Amino acid sequence: xxxxxxxxGLEGFGPVRVAGSDRVATEAWELRAHALALQxxxxxxxxxxxxxxxxxxxxxxxxxRWLLAVEELLVRRGAIASGxxxxxxxxxxxxxxxxxxxxxxxxxxxxxxxxxxxQRLPAPVEARFAVGERVLVRQGRASTGVNRxxxxxxxxxxQIERICGAEHPLDRPRGAPAETVYTVxxxxxxxxxxxxxPEFSVRVDLTEHYLTGADHD
Numbered sequence: 001x002x003x004x005x006x007x008x009g010l011e012g013f014g015p016v017r018v019a020g021s022d023r024v025a026t027e028a029w030e031l032r033a034h035a036l037a038l039q040x041x042x043x044x045x046x047x048x049x050x051x052x053x054x055x056x057x058x059x060x061x062x063x064x065r066w067l068l069a070v071e072e073l074l075v076r077r078g079a080i081a082s083g084x085x086x087x088x089x090x091x092x093x094x095x096x097x098x099x100x101x102x103x104x105x106x107x108x109x110x111x112x113x114x115x116x117x118x119q120r121l122p123a124p125v126e127a128r129f130a131v132g133e134r135v136l137v138r139q140g141r142a143s144t145g146v147n148r149x150x151x152x153x154x155x156x157x158x159q160i161e162r163i164c165g166a167e168h169p170l171d172r173p174r175g176a177p178a179e180t181v182y183t184v185x186x187x188x189x190x191x192x193x194x195x196x197x198p199e200f201s202v203r204v205d206l207t208e209h210y211l212t213g214a215d216h217d
Contacts, residue, residue, distance in 0.1 A: 030062075131163065165181055166181060
């Protein structure tokens with residue numbers, strides 16, 4: 001859905017700081033939190049992360065959002081009770097004994113694979129657009145589900161640069177067929193107008209239902 005997470009292209013949030021952006025994580029707990037969330041969820045956490053209250057989303061570090069999201073998911077499933085995590089945190093802060101960590105070789109291997117292996121998309125059954133074709137990004141807001149189309153490219157013409165594969169869009173009903181995913185290249189001047197810096201390209205991966213033909217539709 002459109003929400004506080006979709007900040008791309010918006011103004012008023014200060015400069016983009018890139019120092020240290022080449023590091024996946026800056027503290028040891030962050031990757032442990034990520035692995036825990038992946039293992040506990042068993043499904044995509046993106047809708048839960050983007051469904052966090054705006055203040056919680058903006059006020060939390062990236063990996064903390066994963067923990068908040070999986071906590072909400074587990075409460076909804078009935079796996080934990082509301083407030084269990086907060087109570088445990090308060091007990092630890094008060095000096096309560098923490099259960100020693102135990103490791104399963106199989107689980108460790110599974111998490112290593114999840115965290116280190118890029119998942120390739122299967123080939124699309126049929127692609128409506130070809131590499132080099134001009135496409136227009138559809139306008140409109142998402143009312144349900146997760147919108148994977150940034151606001152700043154909507155209504156803008158771009159060019160298909162690559163056919164990435166196929167996936168089941170998160171903003172489509174469960175069971176909907178897979179759609180082709182394209183890398184679409186946009187000119188910066190088409191997105192934001194002419195500025196002080198030279199024109200550059202912006203590439204966005206988009207599923208097919210966000211696109212329509214620019215020249216013949």
